[in-house]
Amino acid sequence: MSDTSPVQYWYNTKTGEVEESRDRSxxxxxxxxxxxxxxxxxxxxxxxxRNEEWEREDTDWRGRD
Structure with missing residues (x-):
């Protein structure tokens, strides 16, 4: 039985390399x-x-009465 799952990719923050689902660190x-x-x-x-956007949303939310 073969694996027909789509390939997924991961970013390795230690090496800066992209890894495929089958050789993840x-x-x-x-x-x-x-x-x-x-x-x-x-x-x-x-x-x-994404973090900058969330920070803007949080700042807007805190500024509301």
Missing amino acids: SWSHRMGPYPTREAAHGALDSAQH
Whole structure:
């Protein structure tokens, strides 16, 4: 029986490399999964953008009466 699961990609924060689902490193160094190699490669940028957006939302929320 063959595995027909789609390949997922992970970003390794220790090495800066993109890994496929079958050769993942320790969970403590991974971000993902991502559907494409390109999305995994941009993991840190995506996380930074998301965190900045959440911070803006929190600031707006705190400013409300």
